[in-house]
Amino acid sequence: MLDQLPPEVREQLDVLLPLVMERGLGLLSAILILILGLWFAGKLRLWTMRAFARMPQMDEMLQNFFGTIVWYLAIIFTVLAVLAKFGVQTASLIAVLGAAGLAVGLALQGTLANVAAGVMLLIIRPFRAGHYVEVGGIAGTVKSLSLFTTELSTPDNVQIIVPNSDIWGQAIKNYTYHPTRRLDVTFGISYGDNIGKAMGIIRAEIEADARCLAEPEPFTGVLNLGESSVDIVMRVWVANSEYWNVRFDLMQKIKERFDAEGITIPFPARTVYTVNPAKEAAE
CATH class of the missing domain: 1.10.287.1260 (Helix Hairpins)
Known part of the structure; x- marks a missing residue:
């Protein structure tokens, strides 16, 4: 063809x-x-x-x-x-x-910096959703972590969106990371009160509360001799989830026992002098 x-x-x-x-x-x-x-x-x-x-x-x-x-x-x-x-x-x-x-x-330097910080946070995992953290003066419960931002919720339910680069460049305090946490409370008593009796009351209330851990052993001692009070510190370990409940309950019970046992907690007192200019002029 x-x-x-x-x-x-x-x-x-x-x-x-x-x-x-x-x-x-x-x-x-x-x-x-x-x-x-x-x-x-x-x-x-x-x-x-x-x-x-x-x-x-x-x-x-x-x-x-x-x-x-x-x-x-x-x-x-x-x-x-x-x-x-x-x-x-x-x-x-x-x-x-x-x-x-x-x-x-x-x-897009800022955006890429947030992405890089987000990747590092997701790899290292210094916190997870549900942890209570403090970073850069901002404290709250972590709701979510993305590549760009981290969402926090304050105890009064205010939403805070933080760029990841701001978090990565700051020291991070994670209050929920460990299962237990030490509870420190200071009580001031009058100089005329019996220190041993006051510490005995504190120890008795600690032992009566099953939420207070026996190990590490609770501690009470004189922390400071102030201007108007003897400061006694109480240190006890509790489960992280019970931290605030134990703190509130112990402070109330110890205060009530102090009142019943005659242990006084001093408070600032101020003497006010009044001057009558007319009376002074007459004299």
């Missing part, structure tokens, strides 16, 4: 057919690379998430975050490989993407 074509047409076909075959094979290989790249990117994301899931300290949000990062990187390499099949100079494209990434990074 080709022999029946005019010579000039056969010459053009001889030139075009190899070109079409070459381009067609290039197109097919590009499509194959794209399909395989998308499949491999999905598998790589799944493998990454499973690998991080084996780490007990790794949060589910962090697993998804790293999995997504790996997926995007695989997609970028796949697109570059496809473009190379079409003769695109990927070196210059990579340089352009690098410059664009640098510009975006500089423009």
Whole structure:
């Protein structure tokens, strides 16, 4: 059939057919690379998430975050490989993407700093949801931790949203991290009262409260000799969840026992002198 074509047409076909075959094979290989790249990117994301899931300290949000990062990187390499099949100079494209990434990074420094801090907080886990923490002068119960911010709730139910970079750069006090906590309360008694009797009352109330732990052993002692009082410190270990309940109850019971046993708690007293200018003038 080709022999029946005019010579000039056969010459053009001889030139075009190899070109079409070459381009067609290039197109097919590009499509194959794209399909395989998308499949491999999905598998790589799944493998990454499973690998991080084996780490007990790794949060589910962090697993998804790293999995997504790996997926995007695989997609970028796949697109570059496809473009190379079409003769695109990927070196210059990579340089352009690098410059664009640098510009975006500089423009979003604060946001990226929050993300970096969020990743570190999710990995190290200095606190979890439900913990009561204090950081940078802000105290509250942790409600949630994301890549950008941490949500706290104050005891009076006020919501506080704190950027993660502000938390990561500060000392963190976690009051809920350990299962037990030491309760310190100071009582001031008058200098004329019996110190041994007062400490005996405190120890008796501690022993009567089953929520107070026997180990470590409770402690009572004279902490300070103040201007108007002898300060006795009580130190007792309690379960973290019972800290405030035990504090409130012991302070009330010890005060009531002090009143019943004649132990007085001094309070500031002030003498006020009044002057009558008219009377002084008459004298």
